[in-house]
């Protein structure tokens with residue numbers, strides 16, 4: 001090789017190395033910026049439980065205050081318990097958390113702190129599941145007082161942080177009030193402006209007890225009270241199919257195992273029935289083997305309307321921003337798709353049309369402002 005050729009070869013190597021270096025830096029920054037953007041963007045969340053959102057530090061503080069003996073003494077021990085080998089183990093911990101709540105003030109505190117956490121993650125609107133019956137049973141407080149106090153915490157959070165949410169109370173088989181009375185309570189709560197927008201259902205109920213509860217579903221349907229069941233989680237597609245038929249479900253919490261039935265996937269896509277998906281919950285409860293195998297990308301690509309929630313963030317050691325991180329890292333969601341997911345939360349939300357339109361405009365303006373600032 002003569003000296004001219006050697007020089008041109010070295011020049012080529014240098015240019016190639018610099019291009020690769022630029023690309024890797026650019027990719028690194030792009031990824032960082034995308035995560036940053038996802039954390040800062042306004043979000044709407046439709047699948048989260050109030051009890052599962054109580055911060056571990058607050059659980060410990062309330063247990064000490066109320067002299068409730070818990071199987072953990074500090075946050076590290078609590079986190080160690082959040083590795084589940086069965087759903088029952090998860091439910092046991094969920095009920096232990098509720099058993100720490102003893103006074104009306106405790107309920108105001110957890111609602112207020114929920115709003116504070118929303119604000120930290122730029123969650124401007126949410127629909128929050130609350131197990132009214134279980135809380136009344138374990139605390140001994142009547143439902144009217146509980147509702148009043150969680151709403152007091154909600155109003156305080158709204159004033160201080162500018163976040164807002166509505167309630168979904170879930171009907172379980174062991175309901176304290178009886179299913180018919182429970183529907184009456186929900187209708188009353190909705191009609192008196194207490195923020196109740198829908199009835200939730202446990203998946204076992206919508207899998208095994210459909211015939212027994214059909215008259216209860218019909219009562220809610222005739223009162224135009226939307227039903228949003230947990231389905232398509234442990235029991236497979238059958239609970240989603242039942243939800244659509246028996247409950248006229250307007251939305252499904254989870255629904256991820258619909259992927260096992262392509263006819264159902266097509267129906268969900270055609271009717272744009274929203275699935276409120278919580279990826280970490282599905283992984284940590286063993287509904288899917290790991291993050292890579294989660295069907296969210298396939299459901300999205302099939303044209304389903306998907307929103308993202310965190311289910312029980314404290315019990316899965318996650319939060320909504322971390323769920324968006326998974327969308328970026330594990331399922332390669334683009335910035336446009338992330339914005340769509342967030343807007344889906346408003347589109348599928350049960351808030352008044354005018355309020356919804358105002359929030360959609362607010363989200364879109366904020367997207368434009370953030371894009372300019374970050375990219």
Ligand SMILES: [Zn+2]
Nearest residue numbers: 049230253311
């Ligand atoms: Zn849930």
